[in-house]
Amino acid sequence: MYLGAASCISYQDTFGGENPWSTLAEVTAESQLLQPDYKEFVSPAALRRMSSALKMGVAGGKSCLQKAGLESCDAITVGTGLGCVRDTLKFMKVMYEEAEAGLSPTSFIQSTHNSIAGQIALLLGNHGYNMTHVQGGLSLGYALSDAELLIGEGDAETVLVGAVDEKTEELVELLTKLAATANYELPTIGEGGAFFLASKERLPSSIAKVVELSMTNDPTVTPKSVTPPLSRGGTGSLNQGQSEEKLPSLQGGVGGGQADLVLSNTGEGFNYVKYSGEHFTSIGFGLFLALKAFEAGKVDNPYVSFNHPKRILVHHQLLGQEMSILLETV
Amino acid sequence: MEIAITGIGAISAIGNDVQENLASLMAKKTGIGKAELLSSRLTETHLFGEVKLSNDQLKAGLNWKGDAVSRTTLLSAWAMKEAIEQSGFEMDNQVGLVSSTSVGGMDRSEDFFEPYYLEQDFSNVFLLGTHDCGTCTKQAAAHFGITGYATTISTACSSAANAIAMGSRLLRQGKLKRVIVGGTDALCRFTANGFNSLMILDTEWCKPFSANRAGLNLGEAAAYLVLESKEDAEARGATIHGLVTGWANTNDAYHQTASSPDGNGAFMAMSQALEKAGLQSSDISYINAHGTGTQNNDQSESIAIHRVFGAQKPPISSTKAYTGHTLAAAGAIEAVYSLLALKEQTFLPNLNYQDPIEDNDWKPQLEVESGDINHVLSNSFGFGGNNSTVIFSKA
Structure with missing residues (x-):
């Protein structure tokens, strides 16, 4: 299986297409993601409802295909450890504060792990295989493995493979408390989205x-x-x-x-x-x-x-x- | 390579093992009623398909140690244990697990979040260690000594069907010798309130494919299948419950939660699964439909079925009125029911049906009835436009 093109949203200058190696700067707790202009990828109305995970997903996915010079792909597989955690926490908080009454469904709908891959398909009008793997630190590995299996089976020639995890202030606070209970030294928490075009044959964009x-x-x-x-x-x-x-x-x-x-x-x-x-x-x-x-x-x-x-x-x-x-x- | 199913395990509102599930199906006995274990205000107004065993009972039966475990994990381990024991193989590093869940350890996360959000009380924060879907699979894998390939698919209500398909591909490509596939989801406040906010819950028993249907009932379940090559299964003299012969996953690409009016995604999933199996629609003996009982799903699925099968439809039923909609587990619990239909050569009935959907030229199978069943097509559709079909065939 070949990989490339690739697209990445991170704390470094990765999205613009330059070689980020020469400008790498260490991430601290205060670092902010270098986010692309999402309006290039999604309508402002849709953008307003989207969490950072969804934004990274659609922008990362679409730009990866653009870099590969493809309109679409045969399949989409995404790996995420915590999925749309921002919307999950949002719905949970309101659920308790409002005592399980009068809830709006938006954050529930978007909390679903596969809303990232689903939104990409929706924006591309892609009817192909659409999979989401949630396996902690192995999530991207299984998304890649899934792509390899699809290609091996002859069910796909091009697969958009993504890795997305978002961070919120509340998540970091919860992880800090959780780590303390296990005497685990919590590393500096980050977030990001990376997409890769996996293909059966070597394409001009293959790296x-x-x-x-x-x-x-x-x-x-x-x-x-x-x-x-x-x-x-x-x-x-x-x-x-x-x-x-x-x-x-x-x-x-x-x-x-x-x-x-x-x-x-x-x-x-x-x-x-x-x-x-x-x-x-x-x-x-x-x-x-x-x-x-x-x-x-x-x-x-x-x-x-x-x-x-x-x-x-x-x-x-x-x-x-x-x-x-x-x-x-x- | 032919993919054989050599073990099945299931726990749902209609039974704690496969035999109990079968007995309830045959007796047309639903498991949906007032929830006794779920802690939610919605239990006062809504009905649920709750598994009758408490977490303590599940732990005792599994000899499970430790408190940091979700009901989702316990249900999965319970059903996996039945499937593994029945298949009777020796565990080694060539055995993989493709599990699935939509909410993961949410039920225990809620035990933390309630005091946290209401009183800023962090004392149960350790429970968040069981929150993510991957941990549920990791814990179950560790319980059975599965050290190799182990992943969790989370594509909402089609998850387990996708796990069955992925397991089949892993075998066909020689990545594993044996793979346990299925899904699990425990009831929790989060999903109950989520579906309630979408206004797609019926407050009475759900009525799949009935014109006056008013929504779904939520349920909880776990079910797993042991897959291996037919050749291997025969060589070790294992009982073969059936074969996985076709599968497909497509995306409706219409709306984040609603199905398209022309049932495009579902149509493509069924068509591609038939193609994979090398079957014609006329070869299918019985359809175990997704049939949640919502206006949108049943309408869209009916149209898609009509597009694939035309006027020559085999008996069709949804078994959701027995178990409730068990979300990520639905594709696995209904895989078990499809295999039971094959084994018993019996069509399973669709409960609570009253009136036909206006445009449908068919009504669902309403009675337990013997028939000649060779191939069963099972549909599972989820949020995010995720549409899956799996075909099970007689060994």
């Missing part, structure tokens, strides 16, 4: 090929593509700011292959989550960075420099779930 996709819900199991464990001593170099150590590489990994660049939130490799904030689908941002590195043929910023990456491993570990995707440039 990379998926060599291996691996997910595990079980903390005792290591995903296939990070076996053997990441080992030190790669060919690139990490500069100051991230780590003094050499870039880790994948020695003799999947299919005897080797990733010459590792993007991971675990500290083994370039920690992309510093620039996206942590959330269930933050790996979408990592995957976008990997595709941009292939496209530019180099990575050059104050933290990491690397020329002509051939294989990149994007890895994410969160709450006992681990996902990795090994990509090869085309």
Whole structure:
């Protein structure tokens, strides 16, 4: 399966189409998303009712197809860890404050997890397969896997694959309290939306090929593509700011292959989550960075420099779930 | 590859296992009534299809430890246990799980949110650890030692049908040797109030496909199927309940919640599922319709069925008047009923029907009746224009 074009809404300059590697800035609790002009994608009337998750979904999805030069696609699969959490909390709050009476349905309708993929289909007039996977930190992995299965079955040639999670102030407060009960050090929470065009054949917009996709819900199991464990001593170099150590590489990994660049939130490799904030689908941002590195043929910023990456491993570990995707440039 | 179903498990308002569900279906006995367990003001005015076991009873039966678990997870584990035991396979890392839920652990989240919103009381915040849909699946997977592929589909009321289709694709492409597929949703205040705000709840028993239908009743359920290749199933001498032969998911792309007047999405789902199965519409022996009892669904689905089947319609019924609309679980509970129809060679009746819908040249199957059943088509439609059809065939 091939990946690219890609579209990403994040805290970095990812949406404009420039290479974001050279301008990455660390995300803090106060950081604001760099949002596109959503009016280019949705009518102002529809926009007013939309939560950030829905906006990121429709703008990310539509712009990804535009970049691929496609009017539409055969299928849409979206991964989201918490779905439309803003509308969920909104409906819940009113439900209790109004003692289960006189509720307006808007936020309930939009709270449904599949409203993101559903809205994209609605705006595109797309009648194809429309799926939503909600599996914590593996949500994007299963959306990609679903696309791979559809393509393998011959049911689709082009699949729009998305990863969306939104953040609200209240959500961060609740997560902070929840983390405290489990003595878990809460990372800086972020949000974002990333979309990828997955295809059976190599298209003009294709950037990379998926060599291996691996997910595990079980903390005792290591995903296939990070076996053997990441080992030190790669060919690139990490500069100051991230780590003094050499870039880790994948020695003799999947299919005897080797990733010459590792993007991971675990500290083994370039920690992309510093620039996206942590959330269930933050790996979408990592995957976008990997595709941009292939496209530019180099990575050059104050933290990491690397020329002509051939294989990149994007890895994410969160709450006992681990996902990795090994990509090869085309 | 032919996809065989070697285990089925179900818990709903009409029974705590498959046999109890079958007995209620045959006795035309609904499970919809006054809710005893759900805590909501709407229980005073509305009827619900509630599972009769409390969370404590479910936990005791499952030997489940710990308080941070939702009813949604407990129901799923309950039904999965029946399906796994019946299929009788050994658990290994080649077994996957494709589950589905629309609200996930919302029932326990509400135990936190009520004191939180009313009194800024955070003391139950640990319950939010069970809130997300993925955690429900993760907990159930861990309970049964499923360490491999495990995902949760959430496409509202078509979720479980999509899980069955995805499981079938995983097998066909050799990604897994065996996969447990299905769905679960527990009743909660959030969905009860949500559907009430849409004004599509009937305050009396729902009347699918009846002209005077006034909305749906909500229910809760979980149901799971064990899928494996027919070859593997036969090699180990497993009982085969039926085959999954066709599936399709399409998008109506008409409205976020309403179905299109011409039933486009549903028409495409049924047509594509028939094509996948290599069947003609005339091969279908029985349709287990989505038939929620809302004006919009039953009208749109009737038109779509007419477009696919023309004048030659097989017996059609909705079983929602037994269980209520069990949302993400509906496609799985109705898959079990479709398999029971195949096994018993019996058409299942549509309860509470009174008058025909004006444009319909058919009325639903009203009685328990034996027949020659080879292929059953089951529809599940959800918000977001999500339309799914699965076809089950005699082994």
